[in-house]
Amino acid sequence: MMKSFLRTVLVQNRAEAADRSFQEDLPVNPLSMILFTLRAQNAAAITTGNLSTLAAMITSLGVVFRGQDVIRGSLTDLAYLMACVTGMVPWGVRSTAADDAFISVTFPLCLGRRPFNTDECFPATRRGDLILDCTIDVAITQFDTPVLQIETVELLDAKPGAFMKATTLSHTMASTGQDSVRLPIGNPLLGALLFATTVPTISARTSTWEQMRVKVDNVEYGYAKTNWDTVHGELVRRIRNDMAFLSSHTHQYDGSSGGTAVSSAEVGIGLADASYGYLDFDPDSSGEWAIDTAGRADVVIQRDSGVADAGRVIPVELVRVQAPAA
Numbered sequence: 339m340m341k342s343f344l345r346t347v348l349v350q351n352r353a354e355a356a357d358r359s360f361q362e363d364l365p366v367n368p369l370s371m372i373l374f375t376l377r378a379q380n381a382a383a384i385t386t387g388n389l390s391t392l393a394a395m396i397t398s399l400g401v402v403f404r405g406q407d408v409i410r411g412s413l414t415d416l417a418y419l420m421a422c423v424t425g426m427v428p429w430g431v432r433s434t435a436a437d438d439a440f441i442s443v444t445f446p447l448c449l450g451r452r453p454f455n456t457d458e459c460f461p462a463t464r465r466g467d468l469i470l471d472c473t474i475d476v477a478i479t480q481f482d483t484p485v486l487q488i489e490t491v492e493l494l495d496a497k498p499g500a501f502m503k504a505t506t507l508s509h510t511m512a513s514t515g516q517d518s519v520r521l522p523i524g525n526p527l528l529g530a531l532l533f534a535t536t537v538p539t540i541s542a543r544t545s546t547w548e549q550m551r552v553k554v555d556n557v558e559y560g561y562a563k564t565n566w567d568t569v570h571g572e573l574v575r576r577i578r579n580d581m582a583f584l585s586s587h588t589h590q591y592d593g594s595s596g597g598t599a600v601s602s603a604e605v606g607i608g609l610a611d612a613s614y615g616y617l618d619f620d621p622d623s624s625g626e627w628a629i630d631t632a633g634r635a636d637v638v639i640q641r642d643s644g645v646a647d648a649g650r651v652i653p654v655e656l657v658r659v660q661a662p663a664a
Contacts, residue, residue, distance in 0.1 A: 341456060342494040343370070348470070349488040351377075357475050364401070364468040367492035370459040372447040372470065374399065374413070375430075375487035377440065381480055384435040391480050392443055393417060393428075398473040400505075401449070401460075408460065409447060410505040411652055414611075417445050419504055419531045419652055421577040422616045424448045441481070449501050451528070451623055451656075456496035461659050502528075503655040510648045511546065511641070518553075518638040525655040526628035527637065528620040531573075533650035537612045538567065547615060548643035555635050561617060569615035576616055625656060 348362055364372075376392055396413035411419065421427045430443030450458030460468065476484055503525065511517045521527060534546035545566040552561040617639070619628050631637050639651065 341496075343454065344492040344494055345489060346492070347487070347489050348372075349486050352486045354474050354476055354484045354486060357477065359398075359471070359473040361402075361472075362470045362488065363466055364463075364470055365490050365492050366463050366465055366468075367494055368456075368459045368462050368496040368498055369449055369468070369490060370455065370493050370496075371426075371449065371453045371491040372401070373444055373489040373491070374447055375442055375444040375489075376413075377442040377485040377487065378481035379483050380435065380437055380439045380441065381482045382437050384480065391478055392441065393445070395475055395478050395481070395484055396472060397475050398471070399447070400471040401447070402469050402471050403460075403463070404467050407505045408449070408501070408503050412506075413445055415506065415531065415533060415650065415652060416447060416504075418573070418577075418611075418614045419654070420446055420448055422531060422573060422618075423451055423502070423504075423529065423576075423620075423654055424453065425577075426453060427577065438482075442487075450498070451502060451620075453491065454493065455498075456493050457498055458500050458502065458656075459493055459496060459498045460501045461498050498659055500656050500658050503657050504531075504652050507651045507653065508648065509651065511643065511646045513646050514644050516640060516642050518640045519649070519651055521631075521637045521639065521651070521653045522655060523631040523634050523637055525631060525657050526625065527631055528625070528628050528654040528656055530617045530639065530654065531652040532569065532615040532617065532639075534566065534613050534615070535647040535649060536645045537570075544644040546643060546645060546647055546649045547641050548645075550617070550639055550641050552617065552629075553636070553638050553640055554629060554631075555637075559629065559637075560619060564617075566615060569617060570612060572618060573614055573616040576618065620654075628656065 393413040399413050400410040401408045417428050426446035428443050428445045432441040449460040509519045532547050536546045547566045549565055551563050552559050
């Protein structure tokens with residue numbers, strides 16, 4: 339049987355002049371993906387690292403069903419999460435690195451592990467039940483005049499059996515040594531994105547998540563012991579080093595100075611950050627390795643570190659859709 343999708347525009351080129359939060363009603367048909375595009379202009383000639391701050395304009399982005407978060411995180415966190423789980427990475431265009439040059443980047447937000455999957459997307463809803471909730475911070479010194487484009491992809495007549503849920507848990511490690519972060523229970527757990535405030539440097543190897551183990555009902559499960567360096571490396575493996583999301587950028591210089599680099603402006607899109615790692619319980623995207631948390635009393639990440647600071651976790655759950663009553 340032939341399948342049908344519907345691509346529509348939710349927000350068309352809306353300039354955002356001030357910090358604010360807003361909500362938009364999402365479509366009522368089964369929803370596979372939201373494409374969140376940020377457009378802006380360079381506030382000055384871009385130098386190394388400035389481009390990575392574009393996503394920081396969106397401090398919180400959520401898909402909310404009847405008041406409950408289905409997806410929630412900063413745009414940067416969600417970009418890494420989507421790259422790890424779905425393989426969909428941000429990409430865009432910039433004309434030059436000069437002052438006032440235009441830039442646009444599209445960030446995919448999927449409701450299943452793969453876009454256009456009729457078995458895994460958010461089911462049909464009534465108007466007003468499913469909304470997009472966004473908080474924007476326009477006070478980013480590197481860019482002027484942020485403009486939003488938001489598009490949606492609906493899968494007509496799809497009857498999904500599940501959808502993906504990913505919401506942010508913030509946790510402050512009160513002390514050095516061992517600390518535990520409790521994960522949600524009830525749904526299969528596919529993985530967890532980790533954010534570290536402190537990461538290894540040239541002078542110190544300490545990290546927010548220095549060593550970790552996962553415990554289910556106080557019994558080690560899957561990750562009996564792992565290190566931050568390796569977990570970060572696993573994230574790189576998931577998003578693949580050849581993807582533009584991680585590393586595809588170049589540097590330019592003024593050749594008139596005898597080959598001496600006078601500008602190190604980034605030309606491509608890069609958001610690579612040593613602050614992210616990924617605990618993977620769905621390495622082959624089959625769901626067969628996921629943690630079955632139904633009926634469990636406790637699922638935790640236990641960390642051991644020489645630093646006390648803040649961390650974030652975004653657990654990735656697979657929520658089964660109950661068939662409607664006859």
